[in-house]
Amino acid sequence: MRTRRSIVFYIFDPGAGFRLDAIPHAAVSNTADAPAQHIHLRESHSMRRGAYGILLCQGIVDELIYNEKGNQVLLIKYLDAGT
Numbered sequence: 001m002r003t004r005r006s007i008v009f010y011i012f013d014p015g016a017g018f019r020l021d022a023i024p025h026a027a028v029s030n031t032a033d034a035p036a037q038h039i040h041l042r043e044s045h046s047m048r049r050g051a052y053g054i055l056l057c058q059g060i061v062d063e064l065i066y067n068e069k070g071n072q073v074l075l076i077k078y079l080d081a082g083t
Contacts, residue, residue: 009061009075017070027055 001008023029027038042049057064063076 005079007077007079011073011075013071015071017067019070027052 001010024038024041029038031037039049054064057075061075061077063074065074065076066072
């Protein structure tokens with residue numbers, strides 16, 4: 001949805017959902033002193049490369065709002081007044 005002041009995306013996943021504190025294999029879980037930690041964890045569990053989606057979204061949108069189950073999210077990008 002686009003308004004005068006924002007663009008809002010709604011994403012629904014019919015799966016079980018997730019909690020941000022329970023996905024150590026995702027890049028969003030890395031600490032500042034270990035920015036590639038998730039890569040080593042993924043390799044040790046024979047997982048494919050990836051898991052940058054949430055981190056990428058955090059860098060692009062202004063707000064990420066999850067439901068309690070973790071299978072629905074609103075991504076909100078605020079626009080400049082003249083846009």
